[in-house]
Amino acid sequence: MTTSDSTQRILDAVDAGFDAQLAMTRDFVAIPSTRGAEGPCQDMIGDLLRERGYEVDDWHIDVDDLKDLRGYGPIEHDFSRARSVVGSYRPSSNAGKSLILQGHCDVVPTGPLEMWNTPPFSPVIRDGRMYGRGACDMKSGTIGALAALDAIKACGLKPTARIHFQSVIEEESTGVGALSTLQRGYRADACFIPEPTGGMMVRSQVGVIWFRLKVRGHPVHVFEAGAGSNAITAAYHLIQALEKLEAAWNERASSDRHFKALTHPINFNPGIIKGGDWASSVPAWCDVDCRIAILPGWSVTEAQAEIAACVSSAARDHRFLSNNPPQVEWSGFLSEGYELKDSAAPEAAFGKAFSAVYGGTVEDLVFTALTDTRFYGLNYGIPSLCFGASGAAMHGFNEYVDLDSLRKSTKATALFIAEWCGVEKA
Ligand code: ZN
Numbered sequence: 001m002t003t004s005d006s007t008q009r010i011l012d013a014v015d016a017g018f019d020a021q022l023a024m025t026r027d028f029v030a031i032p033s034t035r036g037a038e039g040p041c042q043d044m045i046g047d048l049l050r051e052r053g054y055e056v057d058d059w060h061i062d063v064d065d066l067k068d069l070r071g072y073g074p075i076e077h078d079f080s081r082a083r084s085v086v087g088s089y090r091p092s093s094n095a096g097k098s099l100i101l102q103g104h105c106d107v108v109p110t111g112p113l114e115m116w117n118t119p120p121f122s123p124v125i126r127d128g129r130m131y132g133r134g135a136c137d138m139k140s141g142t143i144g145a146l147a148a149l150d151a152i153k154a155c156g157l158k159p160t161a162r163i164h165f166q167s168v169i170e171e172e173s174t175g176v177g178a179l180s181t182l183q184r185g186y187r188a189d190a191c192f193i194p195e196p197t198g199g200m201m202v203r204s205q206v207g208v209i210w211f212r213l214k215v216r217g218h219p220v221h222v223f224e225a226g227a228g229s230n231a232i233t234a235a236y237h238l239i240q241a242l243e244k245l246e247a248a249w250n251e252r253a254s255s256d257r258h259f260k261a262l263t264h265p266i267n268f269n270p271g272i273i274k275g276g277d278w279a280s281s282v283p284a285w286c287d288v289d290c291r292i293a294i295l296p297g298w299s300v301t302e303a304q305a306e307i308a309a310c311v312s313s314a315a316r317d318h319r320f321l322s323n324n325p326p327q328v329e330w331s332g333f334l335s336e337g338y339e340l341k342d343s344a345a346p347e348a349a350f351g352k353a354f355s356a357v358y359g360g361t362v363e364d365l366v367f368t369a370l371t372d373t374r375f376y377g378l379n380y381g382i383p384s385l386c387f388g389a390s391g392a393a394m395h396g397f398n399e400y401v402d403l404d405s406l407r408k409s410t411k412a413t414a415l416f417i418a419e420w421c422g423v424e425k426a
Helices: 004-016 018-029 039-051 135-154 176-184 222-227 231-253 300-316 344-358 373-380 403-421
Strands: 055-060 083-089 099-104 124-126 129-131 157-159 163-168 190-193 201-205 207-216 269-275 285-294 327-334 364-367 384-386 400-402 423-425
Touching: 004 018, 004 135, 004 157, 004 344, 004 403, 018 039, 018 129, 018 135, 018 403, 039 055, 039 083, 039 135, 039 163, 083 176, 099 135, 099 176, 099 403, 129 135, 129 403, 135 157, 135 163, 135 400, 135 403, 157 403, 163 176, 176 373, 190 344, 190 373, 190 403, 201 373, 201 384, 207 231, 207 300, 231 269, 231 285, 231 300, 285 300, 300 327, 344 384, 344 403, 373 384, 400 403
Parallel strands: 099 163, 099 190, 190 384, 201 364
Antiparallel strands: 055 083, 083 163, 124 129, 129 400, 157 423, 207 285, 207 327, 269 285
16 A cells, blocks of 8 residues: 655656656667567666666577467567566565556567658657657656666665566567466566557457468560469458458448447458569569458457458459469468456546546546557456556657656656556665
């Protein structure tokens, strides 16, 4: 239980430490930790945790350990250097409830650099915002959680429950980083993930499926193009069919108790297209990497079957594809949606923290993207809250986090830790 005196001290300590927090955040954002290149981020987090006296577990992820776990998504790239880092705090007295604080350090690619006003991995602070790839999603949140723990310590207090501070990878493509911490045995009474939710609590979130269409064509010289079959235009035919599936799924979503409030919660995205070898040859191949969402409660297996059926039915109406059916490969996320459940206790603790910082009660967010909370909540019955700062252009150009909102979400995080885990004099 936090007294009003310790509440004020913690809030003041977040303010006092905020410049140091921003300096750490800037260093973290400066690391270009796209998929496969997260190592230096994990090194930095390991060092920060060790400096603070946490017991650090830093291990290489073995995909074979994860393959059979619920929620696993296939890995296609070199995974030999993939690591998870967990810093554990073990209290001298166990009075409160244990907590996992988790952030992902992977970021998505920047896109063409000339579209950024400033280089994505040279973070700058301007007009109360920090700009940089990952500044919003979600490096400021991860460092914010560490700063929240620092603030508690700076007040001469220490938590009275076990805390695991977890830095994971692969949140943006499969989620196997979070899954690896669960496979390793980390558990707690609740999990808190400070993704940038704009000061709202994620109430319900979609699941995501990644797949690749592998389309074949019949290559001929362009002078007799009519005799061939163009794999790139055939891929468009399949994309149009999948847009109809997207529309049908959105129709189905109109009966979901949370998602019915949104007009287009299911988004289908052909995200990568590659194909052809020569401008004067009708292309013989085209690969399209796609993402589509599903809602909480929908089965991943059934959704996969619908996607496959949609593609084969569209192929049957196509002169060349009807005899040369395209393949569908599962290329990443195979994730269920998640609706926050059995979370009254951590939500009550968070509610107090929220009202002390923002006043009033926290609003719900019905989220059309996913977060790692699903692994904790669905697979292991650990209620998993997702709450954090505001910002914009996640996955876009000139991504930024709003610093005032970051200060507030750090305060709410610190008070939540104190309330949930309990604190005593250090
Ligand atoms: Zn994120």
